[in-house]
Amino acid sequence: MRSQAVWQLAEGAQVRREGFGLLFYSCRGPRLYFLSSKNLIEESFFEGKDTVRELVESIHAKYGLSISHVGEKVDQILESLQRKGLIYEQPIR
Amino acid sequence: MSNRYVEMGLSAPVNVAWEVTYECNLSCIHCVSDSGQKRDGELTTEQCRQVIDTMSGMKVFQFNIGGGEPFMRGDFLDLMQYAHEMGMVTCISTNGSFIDGEVARRLDHNLVYIQVSLDGASASSNDAIRGRGSFRKALRAIECLKRRDIEVSINTVLTKLSLPELDALVDLAAASGATLRVSRFRPSGRGKRIWSQLNVSREQMLYFSDWLSCHMDVSTGDSFFSITAEDRRSLGLNMCGAGKLTCSVSPLGEVYPCAFLQEKEFLAGKLPEQSFASIWESSPVFHRFRNLDVKSCESCDRFDFCHGGCPAIGYHTQRRLGVSDPGCLVMCGIEDPLDAGEHESEGKDERLILASSWLEVAP
Numbered sequence: 098m099r100s101q102a103v104w105q106l107a108e109g110a111q112v113r114r115e116g117f118g119l120l121f122y123s124c125r126g127p128r129l130y131f132l133s134s135k136n137l138i139e140e141s142f143f144e145g146k147d148t149v150r151e152l153v154e155s156i157h158a159k160y161g162l163s164i165s166h167v168g169e170k171v172d173q174i175l176e177s178l179q180r181k182g183l184i185y186e187q188p189i190r
Numbered sequence: 191m192s193n194r195y196v197e198m199g200l201s202a203p204v205n206v207a208w209e210v211t212y213e214c215n216l217s218c219i220h221c222v223s224d225s226g227q228k229r230d231g232e233l234t235t236e237q238c239r240q241v242i243d244t245m246s247g248m249k250v251f252q253f254n255i256g257g258g259e260p261f262m263r264g265d266f267l268d269l270m271q272y273a274h275e276m277g278m279v280t281c282i283s284t285n286g287s288f289i290d291g292e293v294a295r296r297l298d299h300n301l302v303y304i305q306v307s308l309d310g311a312s313a314s315s316n317d318a319i320r321g322r323g324s325f326r327k328a329l330r331a332i333e334c335l336k337r338r339d340i341e342v343s344i345n346t347v348l349t350k351l352s353l354p355e356l357d358a359l360v361d362l363a364a365a366s367g368a369t370l371r372v373s374r375f376r377p378s379g380r381g382k383r384i385w386s387q388l389n390v391s392r393e394q395m396l397y398f399s400d401w402l403s404c405h406m407d408v409s410t411g412d413s414f415f416s417i418t419a420e421d422r423r424s425l426g427l428n429m430c431g432a433g434k435l436t437c438s439v440s441p442l443g444e445v446y447p448c449a450f451l452q453e454k455e456f457l458a459g460k461l462p463e464q465s466f467a468s469i470w471e472s473s474p475v476f477h478r479f480r481n482l483d484v485k486s487c488e489s490c491d492r493f494d495f496c497h498g499g500c501p502a503i504g505y506h507t508q509r510r511l512g513v514s515d516p517g518c519l520v521m522c523g524i525e526d527p528l529d530a531g532e533h534e535s536e537g538k539d540e541r542l543i544l545a546s547s548w549l550e551v552a553p
Contacts, residue, residue: 108300111277113202113249117195122204122251124279124303129204131195 100150224379246276286331311358433479450502
């Protein structure tokens, strides 16, 4: 887990909250991506303000799930979103 | 597509088809909006800004803008600028008549996509459908837009007249730096009057389905999910999005589940008098579409590809919802509205006979 990584929406991508989690839209298509994340990840995470570590720790604090388990899941989600061209990693701050 | 998430109900449409005026300088023979003259009650500039505010506030991602001819509104470029300031993507459908270098400059934005309508690859074939001079103006528009590297697609309505032009349209699009998008002819507006003459036959639709498989870079949006072959499955919707993923707003602010179902019985509400959020959430019309089942199609092997196809075409040909799309390649559940009794099968598949008589309704 690149814990200090910060992520942002790629150009042309947008995101909004839905009951199931997050709905991503890319005008390069256009494409839709349904992320079943419930309330675990806020759409504001993709504004590049919080690091992955901060996200993982907030999920751990809220739900009591183990940090390593949360970290692994968050990594999988971020890799998937990056692969689909919806987000990109900002340089480490 | 993850239909189960859509079936859970979204908080807002993904995109809204917004016809901003009925006014048009052309009189295309198949116009689904029956455009021509501006009508009383078309939304004012301020009311249009309210629509943009509302949709932006609900995080609708994209406007599909059309008309009439959107550029006939004097405030159109200002409205699009406002929509972009609010972060909304605009996909603008136009005949191109009013796009010159200066207009292209104002459209030069990363949230803009332009669809220029052409129904033939030459002036003679296109103008027979869209009017004299329309081909030349459309090409000039594409040229102006591409000089600024604005994303452009040529949009062609599939009819008996445009079908033979498809290969040439692919070449024209490539030469112009544009992509090609083929959309479905629907029997609404002026399209109703000319449906039987222009709609493609089943054999032609089969040909087109095969043709699409050989032209993966030709898009169809969500127009042809009833004929989508396996190899194009990932390219578009596999179900009607009316009332679930999308809806339409007329030049008068009327909200409908779909731009091709602008009939009184499908009027869901009116902007800006009513709250769009409450229309989207509570309108009985939208609930009807969200619970629409095409029972006759559910046992079909292709059901996952189309979920019964386009309800609008089913409605306009049979005057009711929940019927099979007449453009279906399988047509196992189709009901022939002309079927009044016995008919000969001569050893052929009865369903095909029913279907072919239906699609080739005598003028």
